[in-house]
Structure formats: structure tokens, C-alpha cells
Amino acid sequence: MSRWQPGTRERLEQAALELFAEQGFTETTVPQITARAGLTTRTFFRHFADKREVLFSGEESVPGQVARLMAAAPPSLGPMDLIAEGLAPALVELFEGRSLDYLLRRRAVIDAEPALHERELRKWALMSEALEQGFRDRGADQLTARLAAELAVTAIRTAVTRWLDRDGEPGLPEAIEETLAAMKRLTVTGSLP
Incomplete structure (x- = not known):
């Protein structure tokens, strides 16, 4: 075995996902x-x-990524515009680094193992906490910051779930746009489609 083969991490991920799917995570x-x-x-x-x-892996970098994104966003963007114009493109970038097949297999492993559900929720909670702090740093009061963070995470989670449920069609940017439009209709008009 060569000591420094390229793609080692990816090979380990691939092997692990195959085995998790074949015989279970535990x-x-x-x-x-x-x-x-x-x-x-x-x-x-x-x-x-x-x-x-x-x-x-990479979960620990979420707060730092969110903080950088929030700091780089134009100060003129309100919370909802920041979600649509700042967070959505960043999310697409994050997911473009992974193949759809990898993401679908990863989700199947997590869905099949109740012990992993809590860890998945922790990832989303870390994102929410970082977003809340970012909104507060931008001048939002505590209630507005909390609501904006929770809305952002809910929208992101919903968009990603819908995108994966449809096997990547039509695309993550479209799924995010569709989800944010539905959220806006609901919060602005209070009506159901």
C-alpha cells in the first residue's frame, strides 16, 4: 500500500458509504x-x-463559514434578503462539492440509523446558532435574529430535502428559489397556494 495516495479521504468515504449501505452503520x-x-x-x-x-466531517467549520458569509453581506440587506441573496448561493456552492449520488447515499444511511438523527440535527442547530449570532451582529434584536435564523435553516433544510427527494431535479438553485418563494408567500400574504 502506497503511503501517500491521492484521494485517500474520498476512498475512505466511498468505502464507508458502501459498507453502511450494505450492512448498516452499526x-x-x-x-x-x-x-x-x-x-x-x-x-x-x-x-x-x-x-x-x-x-x-466539516461540521465544525459551519459556524465560521456562516460568520464569514454574514460579515461579507452588504449591510443594506435585511434578514430575508440576506437569506435569499447571501445564504442560498453559498449553500449551492457547498453542495456542488459533493456528488448527488454521495448526498443521496449519505442521507439513506442517516435515515436508516436513529442514532445518527441527533447528530444531523446538531449540524442544523450549529448553523442556526451561527446565523442568529450573525443577525445580532448586524443589528437585529434577539427575537428577530432568532426568527430569521430559524426561518433560514428551515428553508435550507426544506429545499435540500426536496431537491434530494426529486433526485437532483431540476437543481438545487431552483429548489431553493422555489422554497424561498413559498416561504415569502406564506409569511407575507398568510395564504396557502
Whole structure:
């Protein structure tokens, strides 16, 4: 086995997702993942703290990413415009780095394992907390900041879920636009479509 093969992290992720799908998350061991990837267990632990991190790596960077995005947004944008014009494009960028197949398989693994649901919710909670702080830093009062953050996370989650439910069609930007338009209709007019 070569010590410094390119794409090591991706190979480990691929092997882990295959095994999680075949035999379940709980039943899959790190040695099985590394054997499938043709790597050592030591290599696995250079990239991931444990097998959950295969599914949730990068989670710790969410608050920093949100803070940078919020700081870079024009001060003239109100909370709802910031969600539509600032957060939506950033989300598309984030997801463009992953294949649709990867995202669908990742979701299937999480959906099949109740113990992973809490960790997925934690990821969204971290995003909400960072958004709330960002809105407060932009001058919003506590209630407005909390509502804007929760609305943003709900819209993002709903858009991503709808996009994955439709196997990536028509596209994530369209799913986000559609979700934000529905949210706006609901909050502005109070009527259902």
C-alpha cells in the first residue's frame, strides 16, 4: 500500500458509504472500511476521529463559514434578503462539492440509523446558532435574529430535502428559489397556494 495516495479521504468515504449501505452503520467497523478502501486503520484515523465523522466531517467549520458569509453581506440587506441573496448561493456552492449520488447515499444511511438523527440535527442547530449570532451582529434584536435564523435553516433544510427527494431535479438553485418563494408567500400574504 502506497503511503501517500491521492484521494485517500474520498476512498475512505466511498468505502464507508458502501459498507453502511450494505450492512448498516452499526455493523460496519473501521477495519472493514479500511480493508475495502485498501488502506490502513491508522490512515483512517488520520482523516476521521471515528466512523460517524465520515458522514459529518466539516461540521465544525459551519459556524465560521456562516460568520464569514454574514460579515461579507452588504449591510443594506435585511434578514430575508440576506437569506435569499447571501445564504442560498453559498449553500449551492457547498453542495456542488459533493456528488448527488454521495448526498443521496449519505442521507439513506442517516435515515436508516436513529442514532445518527441527533447528530444531523446538531449540524442544523450549529448553523442556526451561527446565523442568529450573525443577525445580532448586524443589528437585529434577539427575537428577530432568532426568527430569521430559524426561518433560514428551515428553508435550507426544506429545499435540500426536496431537491434530494426529486433526485437532483431540476437543481438545487431552483429548489431553493422555489422554497424561498413559498416561504415569502406564506409569511407575507398568510395564504396557502
